[in-house]
Amino acid sequence: MNSDSSLKKAALCLVLLCAAQLVTSVDQNNFKKCDQSSFCRRCRTMQPGSAPFALVEDSFQISTHDVKAILLNKENNVQFTLVLTSLRDNTLRLFINELSPMRPRFQVPFVLNELELNNNIKFHSKNPANISMTIGDEHAVTFTYDPFVLNVFQDEKVVISVNSKGLMKFEHLRTKTDQEEDGAWEESFHSHHDSKPYGPTAVALDFSFPDVDHVYGVPEHADSFALRTTDGGEPYRLYNLDVFEYELDSPMSLYAAIPFVTAHNSRHSVGVFWLNAAETWVDVTRSRSSLTGDVMSKIVSFVSGAGGDSEAPRSSSNVRFMSESGVIDAYLTLGPSPYDVTRQYATLTGTAPLPPYFSLAYHQCRWNYNTQKDVQEVSTQFDTHDMPMDVMWLDIEYTDQKKYFTWDPTKFAHPNEMVNNLTSTGRKLVVIIDPHIKRDAGYFLHDDATNNGYYVKNKDGNDFEGWCWPGSSSYLDFMNPVVRDYLASRYSLDNFPGSSLDVHIWNDMNEPSVFNGPEVTMHKDCKHYGDVEHRELHNIYGFTNVMATFDGLLKRSNYQQRPFVLTRSGFAGSQRFGAIWTGDNMAEWSHLKISLPMCLSLAISGWSFCGADVGGFFKNPDAELFTRWYQTGAYLPFFRGHAHIDTRRREPWLYGAATTALVREALRARYALLPHWYTLFHEHEITGAPVIRPLWFEFPQDTNTFSMENQFLVGNSILVRPVTDEGATQVSVYFPGPQEVWFDRDTYEAFTQTGTVTIAVSISKIPTYQRGGSIVPVRERVRRASSLTLQDPFTLMVALNVNGTAKGSLYLDDGQSYEYRKGEHISLSLSFANSVLTSRFASKGRLPTESWLERVVILGVPHNSYSKARIQSKSLGTTFTEVSYNSGTKSLSVRKPKVNMGEEWTISIE
Amino acid sequence: MSHLVTLGVLLSSVWATSSDVLKPRGVSLMKASLYQPASEFTCFDGSLTIPFTYINDDYCDCQDSSDEPGTSACPNGTFHCLNIGHAPRDIPSSRVNDGICDCCDGSDEYQSKKNCRDTCFEEGRSAREEAERLAEILKQGSAVRDQLVTKGKQLKEEKKVRLEQLQKEEQEAEAIKEEKDEIKSRVEALESVALKKYKEIEEREREEREKLEKEEERKREWEEAQHHFKTFDLNKDEKITKDELQHFSEFDLNKDNQVAEDEINAYMGEMNELTVEDFFEKSWPNLKPFIRHLQKEAARAEEAKKQAAQQEEYEKQQQLLRQQNQQMRGDVLPEQLQEPQVQEPPLDEAASHEDLGEEEEEADHNEEEEETGRGEVENVAGPATPNPPKYDEDTQRLINEANKAREHFEEADRNLRDIQREKKQIEEAMDKDYGPHEEFAFLEGECFEFTDREYKYKLCPFDETSQRPKNGGAETKLGNWGKWLEDSNYSIMLYDRGHTCWNGPQRSTHVRIRCGLENELISVTEPNRCEYLFEFTTPAACVAHSREVHDEL
Structure with missing residues (x-):
């Protein structure tokens, strides 16, 4: 009896100790296993x-x-x-x-x-x-x-x-x-x-x-x-x-x-x-x-x-x-x-509608930039360090006591001034708006929602109350069309002072997250509009939240401007409203690695616009992980640095000069490729093709690729093999397909064999390859923000296949409005064959542009048998320019063809 | 010459014309000679030679960007703004014609739609005015600093003198202490002899007391045994038999629901029946531990029930806490959930690290008190004496003398330690780095405050930094004086080893020091969690080469 009870006591202590130490990873006990959900057990x-x-x-x-x-x-x-x-x-x-x-x-x-x-x-x-x-x-x-x-x-x-x-x-x-x-x-x-x-x-x-x-x-x-x-x-x-x-x-x-x-x-x-x-x-x-x-x-x-x-x-x-x-x-x-x-x-x-151009560029976020001065200083520092950046982000602390659609009166006293400061260098702001509403009498949103019955109800028919960032909160019921319209109208510039058309939106916590609810969410017997239990529609709560936000952003610009919305939660079809990120990840190599399969899974399930918090949300990445994460993030569709409030500051120049230079290169690589990303997103809107793809999409018969998740394709022509292992000095790259040529995008080295090749990777190297037979448009002039580059010239990277041909496409428009749907765009079909590069309109769209062709680089040219390029276009007539051949890289460069990208043209290598 | 002019006209879009020296756009006057239109151009890195017409033709030929100083064509080039009327400036090539006016003379936007106004004169003027203003502050501050240097050196000298004096005083005090110790030992020996007989009396009294207590104990036992006897004597015949005991399931040691004979034999003292006297003498000694055990069991069961209830409550709270912790962005939680306010369990491991620093300090403090507290006179007769005996006259006199000797010794000891403490303080202060010329020494002992929306921050230079909530509450130490940061040239102080943050590191503070006419704490921020940045101005930082001058008066 005695020893028995002391045993029990020991067991008790053990339990308590474990509870005290469970702080560094998910507590599985908080979430149901199948046998804890009665229907799953029955099934x-x-x-x-x-x-x-x-x-x-x-x-x-x-x-x-x-x-x-x-x-x-x-x-x-x-x-x-x-x-x-x-x-x-x-x-x-x-x-x-x-x-x-x-x-x-x-x-x-x-x-x-x-x-x-x-x-x-x-x-x-x-x-x-x-x-x-x-x-x-x-x-x-x-x-x-x-x-x-x-x-x-x-x-x-x-x-x-x-x-x-x-x-x-x-x-x-x-x-x-x-x-x-x-x-x-x-x-x-x-x-x-x-x-x-x-x-x-x-x-x-x-x-x-x-x-x-x-x-x-x-x-x-x-x-x-x-x-x-x-x-x-x-x-x-x-x-x-x-x-x-x-x-x-x-x-x-x-x-x-x-x-x-x-x-x-x-x-x-x-x-x-x-x-x-x-x-x-x-x-x-x-x-x-x-x-x-x-x-x-x-x-x-x-x-x-x-x-x-x-x-x-x-x-x-x-x-x-x-x-x-x-x-x-x-x-x-x-x-x-x-x-x-x-x-x-x-x-x-549905497909994702073409996102605004800036949203494909680099986003800088942190929980939290503390004051508007902080925001402005970080933005300025990007310029000081000559790093491109398009969007500054504000997490929850910008609000007045977590009341969304308000600003902290001290720390963000003059939001308009802050936004103007950002837009003066071509940048944007994204602010967070969550679906939980602070229960604070006098807060207009809470008062409106209470008076009009806009909240989700508990099983007894009263407004459901749960804990979230603001403390006691209630949750808007987006099943009700009136509530969706209400939220949408909150985004109008009149209703959201301090915002502007350059302020875009982030909807977080929309699972919904309820800190004190079952499994940190809402009770299943809560009631929605139409007497529907939460049980029935839980997985579309976030969907409806973002649907309303997207609608609000459309309406605030009178349907002129493409919205950008980021959401954490979503369902099938959410791709129609915005981007998703993989949530609160960790500054660990394994989390960098998992970001690829996570985004690939979403991409082939209709949702391409995906990324992971670059650097990792929790914990502090070291310089190597930080660098590798930027190099990887640069090739995922949504590219945002983000960090938890308890982490050290990690703006990309804080790791010393060497890392700053490496991250700058990763950012520049992303910005150079933005025209290609944009073209792919446009293709996605039309065809539903994922923007990033597993290799088997292009090589469906190659069984070696079926389980592959450490490399992927951007579009059909760029193969990316991120380095996701600490201290890696080499990686294995699998080159798929028979009769394919893959060109290293840094060295122009050609890989013609099918199979795995070991590639050396210094800290500055992220292996990416352009597929022979493809033409990829890039903009080599990287400016402070992508909005400043819309009229800049292009370089065309022409990678020849074994037949000496290549093709590609380029899509251009104003980057922000819906005019492209009325024909104000340029869609070019580019092809190279028999030493002739041609650009032809692939659609009826036309748009005057100042963009011109500054360079053509042709990869995989076996001999130097060319002396010049003959250029023909309507406005230039026939002109000639010089070409230069690099026998080391077997590449031919056409110097300054100068043709305008808004017209059809032909360049013959002679 | 005319040849050059013709070329200049020909290349008007390429050449900057706003200067007297003919040079390609975006080139500084110093580098103008590197661009010679009469000859071909070789990239600065020597990698390529190109026709001069390729300079600034909006196509990047040179890997080092040297052929495009005036366009955005090259990735790592710079564009030079002359900014006449203000300071010249180099900007990255990527800012040329990007629609944003970077140069105050607007020269970077020569082809963009943006119409940049030349603001160099205005900007230059206000920059010059600002520079003058700062120079004035520097001048005045520098004069004050000279005095502070003098004062610092004087303070140092004073400390040195005082230290020497203390060393002497220490020697003297040590001698006095020794002397008093000797006297004390002598008098205490006499006192001890005199007290001996009183100790013997005490001893006797104690023995008598104990004997009495023992008898009382036996009486209590007798009563308790009688009580149990009556319980077991079911038929009230003043005798206990085995049959009677077998009715009590407590004796069923093997839990077979039967009380076997052998299970009670031990308690029958090998007799068939027991009178109350037999019971007391023979059974009770065996039975007593068993009964005590049963009573304890019952009490323990009760306690376990109570604990289980508490545990359940604790688990519930833990459950809720874990959910909150998940999201632990502190301020959003219901008050009672913010800190684990759980009574159970008082595990050592669970002790908050935040408190450790304070505990250590307290421990030090206690030690000191114990030291001074030893040998109090009241202890002489022992602590448990209810009535201290009256001493005879001689003994009392000896006691008084001994008390006095002890007092004198304590005083000498205290005096010595006071001297030693001061000496230590001065030695520590002399080890501190008050700047290359002792110019910051005057700040020692001073404190400066800054109040923002929530907190009142305090800087006590060379001592500590702290914060206190504005609406009351405990002070939190943000750091203890550490050192001047290396390479900061006496511009940044580090205060570290402050109170530990919940679930985080120990707090620390950087104090950035800049020239200003007032000694003033002008801002406090927390750039990283638990890492504070104080901005402090003082004339002590106003040295001629100092670039940073606080720009608010």
């Missing part, structure tokens, strides 16, 4: 093949664009409607809902573009076991009645199989009985109680991809680019959370959730978009076709019907989505190329 305990769903054979109705049928839960005879719709551009929608639910089930608004139906469905055949239709020329589907399975064929092979693992779940709405499972009608997590008045409402469905070993997506996670299998571990979780000091290589939720998965093998790519905004978990498994009872093993070619097939799939990847509530609304994008999949997904959820 995950299901055995494969146990889904009790069967299609009612005589319920099928087939039209040219859809197939409807009744789906029956054989255990309880609850009926569901199933609709398969054919959409434009090789996309199918699978929708399943209760036939007669007790109350309407939530369907996610705002996310989808208008869907265009495709009238290409034809009945093909049926038999007692299944029914088949063709969809267009290349696709077909087969429904197996019992158990319900949907197979999608492309060129007679199954590419997606739905419910073939038999793990579908659809918990119908019901009245409470005594035999409910634990956690079905209420559950608790730590001290937080979830009242769950509507009981169990989960939906789950499995999708199998035969012959596929690599699946990607479902961001945002701090994990590998190619998804890991989750059997035996936790599923990937999609539930937007403010995770303090997040852990790497983990399927834990982070700030954003995009339930879109891409499956790729060397023959094709397909995607599945699971449109559900409730808490969602995603299991990834891999199975062999020999598994008994696996429906996949019985799947055969569409034409030959039932029976064996010599080319049975060797293995399959299976992705199962499990959501707490809502309906089953899945979109199957059938590719077949990676670019087809991103375009098809963009057709559903």
Whole structure:
């Protein structure tokens, strides 16, 4: 008895000690594991093949664009409607809902573009076991009645199989009985109680991809680019959370959730978009076709019907989505190329509109620049050190006591003066506006929101109160169109004194973050506009916040100026409103490294405008890490230095002269390439192609690239291999593709072999390569800010492929307005063949420009057989200029062709 | 000559015409001769020779940027503004024609849409006025500084003299202390002999007291045993049997729900039945520890219950705290959550480092008190004596003498230590660096304050820096005098080893010192968390070569 109790005491002390020491990394106990979320537990305990769903054979109705049928839960005879719709551009929608639910089930608004139906469905055949239709020329589907399975064929092979693992779940709405499972009608997590008045409402469905070993997506996670299998571990979780000091290589939720998965093998790519905004978990498994009872093993070619097939799939990847509530609304994008999949997904959820030019340049942030004098001094220091910088940022401390849309009366007493100071050197300001509102009587926003019922309500119908930066706060309910309009109107220049059209917006903490809430967010039984529980729409809260902000910025300029908004939280479709960053990372090499797969995952899931806090948010980077981070950040779409309030100041000149010079070079490399970035963002707006891409987008058959995440492509022509290891003196670079040439962008050295090459990397070196066959436009004149360069001349980097040809494009406009949509832009198609470089308009757009061509550098010219260049353009007529050949680098330079970029021209090397 | 003029006209867009010397645009007068239009141009680094027409043709030929002094074509070039009427200036080439007027003569924007006005004369004039004003401050300050140097040297001399004096005084005081110590020992020996018989009396009284206490204890035990006897004597026959004891589950040591005989034999003293006397003599000695154990168990169970309740409360608070800590951007939290105000557990590890400095100081202090407190006269008769015995006349006299000797000794000892303390202070002060000419010495012992919106900051030069909330509250030390920063040429003081920040480093302060007519703390900022920057002006910093002069009067 005695020893027993002393043991207990020892154990007690241990627990307390641990609690006291848990300060340096994520406290996993604060966040749910699957078995702590009752619906996930219920979904995950299901055995494969146990889904009790069967299609009612005589319920099928087939039209040219859809197939409807009744789906029956054989255990309880609850009926569901199933609709398969054919959409434009090789996309199918699978929708399943209760036939007669007790109350309407939530369907996610705002996310989808208008869907265009495709009238290409034809009945093909049926038999007692299944029914088949063709969809267009290349696709077909087969429904197996019992158990319900949907197979999608492309060129007679199954590419997606739905419910073939038999793990579908659809918990119908019901009245409470005594035999409910634990956690079905209420559950608790730590001290937080979830009242769950509507009981169990989960939906789950499995999708199998035969012959596929690599699946990607479902961001945002701090994990590998190619998804890991989750059997035996936790599923990937999609539930937007403010995770303090997040852990790497983990399927834990982070700030954003995009339930879109891409499956790729060397023959094709397909995607599945699971449109559900409730808490969602995603299991990834891999199975062999020999598994008994696996429906996949019985799947055969569409034409030959039932029976064996010599080319049975060797293995399959299976992705199962499990959501707490809502309906089953899945979109199957059938590719077949990676670019087809991103375009098809963009057709559903939209692309990012062309961002303002400045937003692709370098951003300087810190929590916090202390005073407006501080802001001005930092801006001046960038000039003193001759480092380009476009945007200064203000974190929460600029406000008057965390009341957004106000300024600290002492530290930021004259914001207009501060903004004018910045714009006088072509710079901008971004300020933070969070969705939590300080509960302070007399604060206009709180008073408006209280008086008009603009806040999210708790389960009892009163304004929900939680803790955030300002202390006691309430949260705007953006589900209400009036509230979105209200927030939007706050951004008007009249309503936000101190702001101007050069002040842009950062929406943070919009998961939403609630310091004292369950898992640091809002209770699921809170109520939104339309009597919708927070549970149903949690993952689009941040989306709606940014949607309203974007709208506000559009309206404040009377739709003349492109907004720039940065958000931490987001959902599918958020790419339409702004950029995202990977949240509160850490000044550690591993965090630098993970920024690549994190942004790549977002990029192939529709959201290209991504970056990580350069330098790392928490902790202090040393000079080497700091340098490598700038060198890496310069090649990610969103490029911002940021730091936690407890870190040492780290403006880029504070690490001594050597580091200052290195960072200056990294910044200049970014600025030189801005025309290319801008052209890629424009391409993204039109085609949905990601701005940064995994190698397999361009080399889909090269299996070596499928798991690669330490190198990537900017567009299709620049290969980047950041140095992300401490003390690295060399790195391995993989050069993909047969018959390709890759030119080192610093030395012009050509790499013609496929495979891995060891490259020496001094601290000044970040290996980047231009692909033979490409033309990349750069602006070599780097000025204080990108806005000062819009009329500057260009250099064209022409990298020849094995055939001695190259092509590229250049997009130009005013960098800030929407006039480009009315034709005020220049879109050039550049090509080089037979020693002739030509520029032709690729669109009808025209825009007068002062920009001219100052230099052409042609890489991969084997011999010096040229003496001059003949230039022809309308305004110059025919002129000649000299060329110079460098036999060491095998490059030819054309001196000052002087042609205007706003007209078509030809340069012949003679 | 006419040849040159023709060339000048030809290249009018390339050549600056505002100067008497013909030179390419953006070139300083000093470098003008390096650009000779009559010949080809070789880049300064010798890497390339180009026709002279390539100079300033808006195309970068030279890797060292030397061919484009007047355009933005080269990445690392500079553009020279003559700025007649003000100071000439070199700007990076990237600022040429970028739409921003950098040179006051506007020469950098010769092709941009920006119409830059020549403001050199106005700017030059105000710059000259400012320079004059600062020169005047410097002049006046410098005169004051001369006096401060004299004063500093005088202070140093005074210290030296005083130190020598103290050394002498110390020797004398040591001798006196020795003498008094000797007297004290002698008188205390006599006192000790006289007190001996009183000690013996005390001893006897103590023994008697103890005997009495023992009897009382036995009486209490008897009563307690009787009480338990009555409890066990279920049939009230004044005898206890095994059957009776077997009714008490407390004796079920092996927890088999039965009280076996062997489990109670030990308490029956090998008898079948016990009278109350038997019980007291034979059973009670064995039973007593067992009963005591049971009582303790019960108390412990109660305590455990209480602790569990407290623990639960603590865990709850920890849970909440952890959530807050996640975001710990201090000021946003509910007051009660800001610091872990949890009663449990008083773990040493949990002790705030912030307090350590203070604790150490306190410990030093206590030691001193103990030293001076030894040998008080009241202790002679022992601390536990309830009634100090009355001493006879002789003894009392000896005691009085001894007390007096002790007093004298204490006084001598105190005197010596006072001297030593002062000596140490002066030695420390003489080790401090008051500037190359002792010009900052006069600041020792002074304090200067600066108040902003929230805090009152204090600088006590060569001692410490601190802050105190304006609306009351404890003072926080921002640093103790450390040193002059190397390479700062006596312009920056470092105060370090201040109070530790919550979850952060020890506070420290840089004090930047500039020439001004007043000794004044003019601003305090915190550029890095827990690293403060004080700006202090003093005439002591007004030396002729000092460039930085405080520009506010």
